[in-house]
Amino acid sequence: MADPLIQVFAETLNLPEEKISDATSTDNTPEWDSLAAMFLLGAFEDRFNVEFSLEEITKMRSVGIVREILIEKKVDLS
Amino acid sequence: MEDLFTKARAEIAAKYPLIANGLVDHNNAAPEVITQSKKIIADFITHKGNDALSGGLDAFSKISLDFIRLQSRFIRSGKYRAQDAEEMIRDLYQNSEKMEGYYLDGLFLSYAFWPNHAQMLQFYKNRFLANQQEKKSCLEIGVGHGLMALSMLRNLTDVAYTGVDVSPAALKYVQRLMERQKIDSNRFALHEVNVMSARKMANISKPDGGFSYAVCCEVLEHVMQPETLLNRIHDQIQPEAELFLTTVVNIEAEDHVYLFKNTEQIRELTDMCRFQIKEELVLPLPGFPEGPSQPFNYAAVLTKSI
Numbered sequence: 227m228a229d230p231l232i233q234v235f236a237e238t239l240n241l242p243e244e245k246i247s248d249a250t251s252t253d254n255t256p257e258w259d260s261l262a263a264m265f266l267l268g269a270f271e272d273r274f275n276v277e278f279s280l281e282e283i284t285k286m287r288s289v290g291i292v293r294e295i296l297i298e299k300k301v302d303l304s
Numbered sequence: 305m306e307d308l309f310t311k312a313r314a315e316i317a318a319k320y321p322l323i324a325n326g327l328v329d330h331n332n333a334a335p336e337v338i339t340q341s342k343k344i345i346a347d348f349i350t351h352k353g354n355d356a357l358s359g360g361l362d363a364f365s366k367i368s369l370d371f372i373r374l375q376s377r378f379i380r381s382g383k384y385r386a387q388d389a390e391e392m393i394r395d396l397y398q399n400s401e402k403m404e405g406y407y408l409d410g411l412f413l414s415y416a417f418w419p420n421h422a423q424m425l426q427f428y429k430n431r432f433l434a435n436q437q438e439k440k441s442c443l444e445i446g447v448g449h450g451l452m453a454l455s456m457l458r459n460l461t462d463v464a465y466t467g468v469d470v471s472p473a474a475l476k477y478v479q480r481l482m483e484r485q486k487i488d489s490n491r492f493a494l495h496e497v498n499v500m501s502a503r504k505m506a507n508i509s510k511p512d513g514g515f516s517y518a519v520c521c522e523v524l525e526h527v528m529q530p531e532t533l534l535n536r537i538h539d540q541i542q543p544e545a546e547l548f549l550t551t552v553v554n555i556e557a558e559d560h561v562y563l564f565k566n567t568e569q570i571r572e573l574t575d576m577c578r579f580q581i582k583e584e585l586v587l588p589l590p591g592f593p594e595g596p597s598q599p600f601n602y603a604a605v606l607t608k609s610i
Contacts, residue, residue: 252321259325260372261591267376283369287321 231293231303234269238262248290274301308349309342309416312361316417320365322372326590327417337422344416347454351481352409363406364413370558375599378556382597384563385556389528392559393470393498403473412449420587420601424550427585428521429455432548432605436460439516443508443540444468445499445533446523450478452548456519457487465492466515468508472496499536500527514542524551524570525560534577538608545608547579553600555589570602579606 229243235250236243239257252258258266267283270276270292276299278286286292296303317324328341348360377385386392396402415421433456436442440462444453447467457465469475475494482492497504518541524530537547553564564570567586574581582605589599 259591260323260368263322263372264376264379267373268380271376271380278373280366280370280373283322283373284320284365 229303230273231289231296234266234273235289238265238269246289248293249288251288253287270296276301307342308357309338309345312345312357313417315358316361316365319362320369323365323368326368326419328419328422332419333422337419337426340425341416341422344413344451347451347481347485348409348412348416351412351484356409360409360413363410364417365410366406367410367414367557368418371556374556374558378554379597384560386559386561389500389526389561392526392561396559397469397471397474400473403471404477408449408474408477412451415449415451420589423587424521424585424601424603425451425455427603428452428519428548428550429459431583431585432546433459435546435605436463436517439463441511441515442466442517442519443510443515443537444519445537446520446526447478447494448474448522450474450481452519452521453478453492454481454485454487457482457491458485463491463516464511466495466508467492468495468497468499468505470496470498499523500529500532502536505536505540508540510540514545515540516542517545518547520547521550522552524549525555525562525564528561530562531573531577534574534579538578541608543608543610546582547606547608548603549574549606550601550603553602554597555599555601564602565596567600567602570604574604574606578609580609581605582607 232243232246235246282295415425441464444467447469518537527533585603587601592599
């Protein structure tokens with residue numbers, strides 16, 4: 227079953243879905259720079275109808291962390 | 305031994321990797337810009353103390369991350385979120401906790417780390433201040449973090465500086481900056497004034513014939529009627545005096561209220577307010593695609609026309 231979070235990352239970073247996992251991070255993915263972060267935030271807002279605080283954005287260093295943040299915000303990622 | 309700028313940059317990159325690749329470094333900046341950035345870090349430490357640098361870097365990173373958050377929304381909405389300049393005055397500029405907590409430190413250090421801000425400061429020094437050597441008086445609208453004033457008072461020994469700002473916290477910040485830098489207190493005067501009020505501006509002591517030149521950096525986008533602001537400046541300066549102006553196109557911030565959608569709108573405004581462009585610096589924000597919503601930093605040296 228498609229993972230909507232992985233899909234958002236794949237589309238925004240222009241990477242194949244199979245290259246993205248919860249371990250994908252700003253450290254190991256050069257495509258994930260500040261500009262990509264802007265577009266990711268917009269994509270999350272569109273897809274999951276959420277807004278993020280500055281504290282949450284500061285923490286968003288990996289797909290796994292983004293997933294945790296979205297779960298805490300009660301977003302359905304199924 | 306690693307210099308403080310390099311260490312500071314490394315600290316930001318370690319704590320906030322998301323903003324690391326957009327910072328001034330030896331690969332993307334000329335040697336004189338790196339020298340300037342090192343000086344700004346040294347000035348910050350002189351101003352706030354060694355122990356304050358980490359907090360300052362956090363403040364800078366906060367405004368950088370906030371830019372990412374807000375610009376993300378701007379890209380999709382096409383308009384600035386803030387629409388009420390008076391509310392900004394109440395909620396931010398007169399809020400000493402926010403101003404002293406992160407805003408002023410963050411903006412001060414942005415001139416060390418944001419490539420466009422660093423280049424605009426170079427442009428200011430090399431293409432504007434360099435031509436004001438024998439001028440006697442300057443008016444700055446929007447003293448803010450004080451870096452423009454500091455550069456001026458360090459390099460131009462004859463000028464008497466008058467700075468106005470709507471924020472008491474900014475004035476206090478700059479007062480302390482000047483004291484720590486041992487700038488003679490007889491050379492500068494700071495006033496808490498909302499420049500949009502003609503009555504309050506009239507109370508500012510103006511030299512006979514007007515100020516020799518003026519500076520107005522990153523203020524135009526913070527007022528609802530930028531033409532009123534430029535007309536006020538026009539009234540305060542001598543005929544053919546120069547104005548150094550900076551603003552932004554399509555760049556969101558928590559306190560930006562007036563949206564310039566392209567550089568042509570800025571030129572039309574300055575022309576309407578009887579200023580001629582002598583020289584411009586138009587800096588696209590790196591990484592953004594070209595197009596109608598492309599963000600820019602804009603700086604210009606203007607001459608007052610009659």
